[in-house]
Amino acid sequence: MVTSMGPEHDRAIELRASDETKSGVKGLVDAGIAQVPCIFVRPSDSVACGEDHADIPVMDLGHANAGPTSHDEMAQNIGKALEKWGFFRVIDHGFRESLLEEVIEGSRRFFALGDKNAC
Template sequence: MVISDDTKTSSENGSEIDRERKVFDDTKAGVKGLVDAGVVNIPRIFIRQPEELAQELTTHRTKLQLPVVDLDGIKDNKLEDIVDQVRAASETWGFFKVINYGVSLNLIQEMIEGVHKFNEQDVEVKKQFYTREPTRNV
């Protein structure tokens, strides 16, 4: 991946970052691939500009509270309310915290181990799964 200097205009930087992001995506190696390749500095595609962060801090200086969706209500036939909460959190924040989902800690630990095992595989094996295509099931 080629990392260029930041002396260009913001639009030039934006298109260069877009190209770098495409190169990164095309490798299909993910962040682990960067580490395996010996990259020691965080690539520019993962760094937000100080002006962008300052603007965000100014905009969101109030106490932010992460949306929480409690799935315990499913037992009480409150599925429609839960779906509305998920929709609102997704549209507003893009993410949310889920509680009372009924997945055991043991299963979560096994899943994390599976993710580690997947990421330790050769890049050629992982390439068949890596995608940003929203229509492709993984």
């Protein structure tokens, strides 16, 4: 996975493009992204990047309540995903669609706030 960072970065353009798609991170994953938009990246010397064809981890919470072993295994998988990627995709979580839409809108508002230290 590569990131789209560099001197040609224009945060305002990336924010508008993200807002226009109205799909957020889920839309990026569904579209099969090849680059992580700079608006989602916080550079750090300690973050290792460069896996070109890695799959974003998916956590299926529908199986997380099948017993203590499943719960412990899910917790370990989440820990591994966070160590390697810093995020993961969650499916079969049971949240209402309207709540998810509110979260997506809140994320849009958050990223639209800007950060003078970003990229």
